[in-house]
Amino acid sequence: MNYYTDNKKVLRHYLSHPLMKRIVAMQERGYTQAAQYNYAPVDFDEAVEGYEKVLELVGELCAEVIAPNAMEVEKEGPVLQDGRVVYAPATQRNLDLFRKAGLMGISLPREYGGLNFPRTVFILIEDIVSRADAAFGNLWGLQDCAETIHSFGSEEQRRRYLPRISAGETMSMDLTEPDAGSDLQSVRLKATYSEEEGCWYLDGVKRFITNGDADVHLVLARSEEGSVDGRGLSLFIVEKECGGIHIRRIEEKMGIHGSPTCEIVFKHARAELCGSRRMGLIKYVMALMNGARLGIATQSVGLAQAAYNEAYTFAHSRKQFGKEIINFAPVYEMVGTMKARLDASRSLLYETSRNVDMSGQFTALAAERPLTPEERNESKLFAKKADALTPIVKGIGSEIANLNAYDCVQVHGGSGYMRDYVCERLYRDARITSIYEGTTQLQVVAAIRYATSGFYSQLLDEYMAIDVPEALAPLRDRIAAMVERYKSAIERVQSFGCQESLDLLSRRIYEMAAYCIMAALLLADAAADEELFAASLHRFVALAEALVAGHATYVAGYTPEMIKNYDK
Ligand SMILES: Cc1cc2nc3c(=O)[nH]c(=O)nc-3n(C[C@H](O)[C@H](O)[C@H](O)COP(=O)(O)OP(=O)(O)OC[C@H]3O[C@@H](n4cnc5c(N)ncnc54)[C@H](O)[C@@H]3O)c2cc1C
Incomplete structure (x- = not known):
C-alpha cells in the first residue's frame, strides 16, 4: 500500500498546476543552487522528480507504518513522567522513522539542513500524513514553526536553531x-x-x-x-x-x-x-497562525480523505438484504457527497497554498533586492488572496472534515460506533479541527471584511472567467447564478447599515462565499481534468446551490427585529 500512489492522479494534478513552475523557479532562485548543492534540481522537471520521490516515500511510510500504528498510538497515548512528556512508544517509532527518512525541515533552506521544498509540496506531504494519523501529523507538522524563526529571527538564531529542526528536534x-x-x-x-x-x-x-x-x-x-x-x-x-x-x-x-x-x-x-x-502578536503570531491555519486545513482534508476511503471500502464489503450496501441510494448518496466535499475542499486548499507560496516567494525576494513596481503589485495581490482564502479554507475545510467523519460513521452503522473501526477515531479526531488555531467563528470574523469589501466577489469574477469544455458550460452557468445570489445577499446585509446585523448574518455570508469559491475552483480543476473531477463537480454544485439558496432565503427573511432578545 502507498498513500501517494493510490491517490496519485489527484495529488499529481496539484503538483502540476501551471503556477507551480513559477513557484518552484522562485523557490530555487532560478535553479542557481545546483552549483552549490549537488542534490539541488537544475530545472522544473528535475525538481518535480525529486518531490515525487519524497511523496512516494511518505506515501509508503504512511500506509505501511503510520496508519497501522495509529490504533496503538491512540490507545497508549503519551504519559507524564517526572514532569516530562513521554510519547507513546508507537509515536516515538513514527518520529524516529520520519527523522531517519530525512522528513524534517521540509521547507527550510538547504543552508540550514532543509529540503527547500515549496509550501505547496509541504502541504501535499501533510495531506498524506494527516490521512494516516492526524495526531502524529500534529507532532510532525509543528516543524512549520521554524518558518517563524526563519522569517523573523536573526541570522545568528537561524544558524543556531534551524539545523536542529531539520535534524528532527520538535x-x-x-x-x-x-x-x-x-x-x-x-x-x-x-x-x-x-x-x-x-x-x-x-x-x-x-x-x-x-x-x-x-x-x-x-x-x-x-x-x-x-x-x-x-x-x-x-x-x-x-x-x-x-x-x-x-x-x-x-x-x-x-x-x-x-x-x-x-x-x-x-x-x-x-x-x-x-x-x-511589541510585535509578537501584531506581526509574528499573525504570520505563525496563518501558517498553522493552513496546516489545520490540510489536516482536515487528510481526515476527510480518510473518512471517505473508510466509508467507500466498508460500503463495498458490507452486505444487507442480499447485496453490498453501496447499492442502496441513501448509502451511495452519502459516499458520493463525501467525495464531492473532499474534492472541493482540496481544490480550495491548493489554491490557498499556491497563493501563500507566491506571497512568501515575493517576501523572500524583497529581502534580497528591491522589487520592481510590477513585482510589488503582484506581491500585494498574492498576499491579499492568501489572507482572504486562509480563514475560508481553515473554517470550511474543518467543517467538511467533521461532516465527512459523521457520514463515515453513519455508513458503518453500529460498527461505526465501535472502537474497532478506524472511523470512530476519525470522528473524534476531526472534532478538534474546527476549534484549534482559531474556532470557525473566529475564521468568520477574519474573513468577513473580504466579503463586505467585495474582494471575494472580485475573486469569484476572476475564477469564473475561464474557458470550460462544452460539457461543463451548464455547470458554469449554475455557479454564476449562485455567485449572483451571494452578491445580492451581501447587498441586503449592507443595506441594514448596522454592525449587529452584519455580525449576526456573517456566518451565512461566509459560507455562501466559501461554497461559491469552492464550486468555482472545482470547476477550474474539472476544466483541466474532466475525468478526474467532473463527477464531484456535478454533485458539489447541487450541494452548493442548496446551501446558497437556503442562506439567501434566511438573509432575505432577516429583519433587525430578530436581534432583539436573541437569547430568549
Ligand atoms: C487539543 C487542543 C490543542 C491545542 N493546541 C494549541 C497549541 O498548540 N498552542 C496554543 O497556543 N493553543 C492551542 N490550543 C488552544 C486553542 O487554540 C483554543 O482552545 C482555541 O483558540 C479556542 O480558545 P478557547 O478554548 O479559550 O475558547 P474561547 O475563546 O473561550 O471560545 C469559546 C466559544 O466562544 C466563541 N468566541 C470567542 N470569541 C469570539 C468572538 N470574538 N466572536 C465570535 N465567537 C467567539 C468561540 O468560537 C467558541 O465557540 C489547543 C486546544 C486544544 C483543544
Whole structure:
C-alpha cells in the first residue's frame, strides 16, 4: 500500500498546476543552487522528480507504518513522567522513522539542513500524513514553526536553531492561556528582562499546548509592563534544555490522543526575543497562525480523505438484504457527497497554498533586492488572496472534515460506533479541527471584511472567467447564478447599515462565499481534468446551490427585529 500512489492522479494534478513552475523557479532562485548543492534540481522537471520521490516515500511510510500504528498510538497515548512528556512508544517509532527518512525541515533552506521544498509540496506531504494519523501529523507538522524563526529571527538564531529542526528536534507554539484563548490580546505570561544577564525570563502558565514538552518553544508573552493589549506582547524562543519549563498535566481529550496537549508552567525560564519587541502578536503570531491555519486545513482534508476511503471500502464489503450496501441510494448518496466535499475542499486548499507560496516567494525576494513596481503589485495581490482564502479554507475545510467523519460513521452503522473501526477515531479526531488555531467563528470574523469589501466577489469574477469544455458550460452557468445570489445577499446585509446585523448574518455570508469559491475552483480543476473531477463537480454544485439558496432565503427573511432578545 502507498498513500501517494493510490491517490496519485489527484495529488499529481496539484503538483502540476501551471503556477507551480513559477513557484518552484522562485523557490530555487532560478535553479542557481545546483552549483552549490549537488542534490539541488537544475530545472522544473528535475525538481518535480525529486518531490515525487519524497511523496512516494511518505506515501509508503504512511500506509505501511503510520496508519497501522495509529490504533496503538491512540490507545497508549503519551504519559507524564517526572514532569516530562513521554510519547507513546508507537509515536516515538513514527518520529524516529520520519527523522531517519530525512522528513524534517521540509521547507527550510538547504543552508540550514532543509529540503527547500515549496509550501505547496509541504502541504501535499501533510495531506498524506494527516490521512494516516492526524495526531502524529500534529507532532510532525509543528516543524512549520521554524518558518517563524526563519522569517523573523536573526541570522545568528537561524544558524543556531534551524539545523536542529531539520535534524528532527520538535517544536511547539505556546500562545493560549486560561484567560486568553480566542482573545490572545489578553495574554499575561510575564517576560522580564535581566539587565545583568542580558537575557529575558518567562513566568506564568500556558494551557492546551500541543507538544508542550517540545525541544524548542515559541512563546507569546507580555514584555511591556503595565500594557493591556496586543501591543505589549512579544514573541520568545525558549529551549527545553535551558530549564524552567514544567509540564503540569497532559489533558485527557476526546480525540487526537497521540498528540500531547499540555499545561505548562514557566518558572524563570530563560528566553530570547524573536524579532522586535511589541510585535509578537501584531506581526509574528499573525504570520505563525496563518501558517498553522493552513496546516489545520490540510489536516482536515487528510481526515476527510480518510473518512471517505473508510466509508467507500466498508460500503463495498458490507452486505444487507442480499447485496453490498453501496447499492442502496441513501448509502451511495452519502459516499458520493463525501467525495464531492473532499474534492472541493482540496481544490480550495491548493489554491490557498499556491497563493501563500507566491506571497512568501515575493517576501523572500524583497529581502534580497528591491522589487520592481510590477513585482510589488503582484506581491500585494498574492498576499491579499492568501489572507482572504486562509480563514475560508481553515473554517470550511474543518467543517467538511467533521461532516465527512459523521457520514463515515453513519455508513458503518453500529460498527461505526465501535472502537474497532478506524472511523470512530476519525470522528473524534476531526472534532478538534474546527476549534484549534482559531474556532470557525473566529475564521468568520477574519474573513468577513473580504466579503463586505467585495474582494471575494472580485475573486469569484476572476475564477469564473475561464474557458470550460462544452460539457461543463451548464455547470458554469449554475455557479454564476449562485455567485449572483451571494452578491445580492451581501447587498441586503449592507443595506441594514448596522454592525449587529452584519455580525449576526456573517456566518451565512461566509459560507455562501466559501461554497461559491469552492464550486468555482472545482470547476477550474474539472476544466483541466474532466475525468478526474467532473463527477464531484456535478454533485458539489447541487450541494452548493442548496446551501446558497437556503442562506439567501434566511438573509432575505432577516429583519433587525430578530436581534432583539436573541437569547430568549
Ligand atoms: C487539543 C487542543 C490543542 C491545542 N493546541 C494549541 C497549541 O498548540 N498552542 C496554543 O497556543 N493553543 C492551542 N490550543 C488552544 C486553542 O487554540 C483554543 O482552545 C482555541 O483558540 C479556542 O480558545 P478557547 O478554548 O479559550 O475558547 P474561547 O475563546 O473561550 O471560545 C469559546 C466559544 O466562544 C466563541 N468566541 C470567542 N470569541 C469570539 C468572538 N470574538 N466572536 C465570535 N465567537 C467567539 C468561540 O468560537 C467558541 O465557540 C489547543 C486546544 C486544544 C483543544
